[in-house]
Structure formats: C-alpha cells, structure tokens
Amino acid sequence: MERRKFIKTCCITAVGLPILASTLHSCASAIHYATVTRKANRLVVKKTAFITIKNNKEIFRDFVLVKTEDMSFPICLYKTKNDTYVASLLKCTHRGCELNVGGGIYTCPCHGSEFTVEGNVLEGPAEKKLKTFETIIDDENIYIIQA
Numbered sequence: 581m582e583r584r585k586f587i588k589t590c591c592i593t594a595v596g597l598p599i600l601a602s603t604l605h606s607c608a609s610a611i612h613y614a615t616v617t618r619k620a621n622r623l624v625v626k627k628t629a630f631i632t633i634k635n636n637k638e639i640f641r642d643f644v645l646v647k648t649e650d651m652s653f654p655i656c657l658y659k660t661k662n663d664t665y666v667a668s669l670l671k672c673t674h675r676g677c678e679l680n681v682g683g684g685i686y687t688c689p690c691h692g693s694e695f696t697v698e699g700n701v702l703e704g705p706a707e708k709k710l711k712t713f714e715t716i717i718d719d720e721n722i723y724i725i726q727a
C-alpha cells in the first residue's frame with residue numbers, strides 16, 4: 581500500500597470509529613420498556629410511551645418493548661405508520677432465541693435470521709413468520725390482544 585493511501589485509510593478509520601461507536605450507543609439507549617397494564621386478554625400501553633424528551637424537544641420512538649412477569653419473551657410494539665402498530669413476539673421461529681431490535685428489523689443473535697417489523701422472514705434459517713398480535717387503538721392507548 582502506498583504511504584499516502586495508508587495515511588488516508590488510517591485517518592478515515594480514526595474519524596469513523598468514534599462516530600460508529602456514538603451511533604451504536606444511541607441505538608442501544610433507544611430501547612425502552614413501556615409500562616403495561618393488563619385488562620382481561622389485553623395488554624394496555626399508553627401512546628405516550630412512544631414520546632420521550634431530549635434536549636427539551638419531544639422525540640417519537642419507533643418502537644417500545646412490552647413485557648410482563650408471565651411472559652418469557654418481550655413483545656415489540658412497532659409504530660409502522662401514523663397510529664398504526666404491529667406487535668410481534670421477539671422469539672425467533674427457528675430455535676427460539678430472543679431477537680434484537682434495530683435498524684428497522686429484528687435480528688437473531690443465534691444463527692442470523694432476520695425479520696421485518698411486520699414479522700415476515702427476510703433471511704433464514706428461520707422459515708416461519710413471527711407470532712404477531714392484533715392491536716386496537718383509542719385516543720390514549722394501544723391494546724395488544726392476546727388470544
């Protein structure tokens with residue numbers, strides 16, 4: 581490698597790594613477990629769970645996680661459009677590992693399967709769609725229906 585090219589590569593790496601680390605940190609800190617209540621077969625999440633304050637500004641979260649004591653895996657409640665939500669169980673359909681959320685998809689740390697936020701398979705080895713739950717909304721809440 582030429583000296584000039586080597587120096588350029590080192591400079592790009594030196595500048596890029598802190599930016600990457602900062603981005604990853606902000607992604608990780610975006611995970612938020614919403615407060616949830618149960619009414620019969622419904623999990624109730626307040627719409628305000630999708631709002632956070634950062635630098636005195638309201639920021640809207642793309643998703644929140646929902647988990648109660650009787651659940652082995654969390655549910656990801658993803659806001660796909662204005663007031664439209666998809667609730668997916670974060671249990672991989674391949675061999676049951678808990679999925680990670682980030683970058684607008686779900687990824688499995690065990691064998692690399694990927695799913696859309698609607699639960700469809702993007703990448704195997706998983707072949708089956710994620711378990712999803714019907715959602716209903718009113719002015720204040722989102723209801724996840726557990727059949």
Ligand code: FES
Pocket residue numbers: 672673674675676677688689690691692693704705706
């Ligand atoms: S358990 Fe998720 S890909 Fe295997």
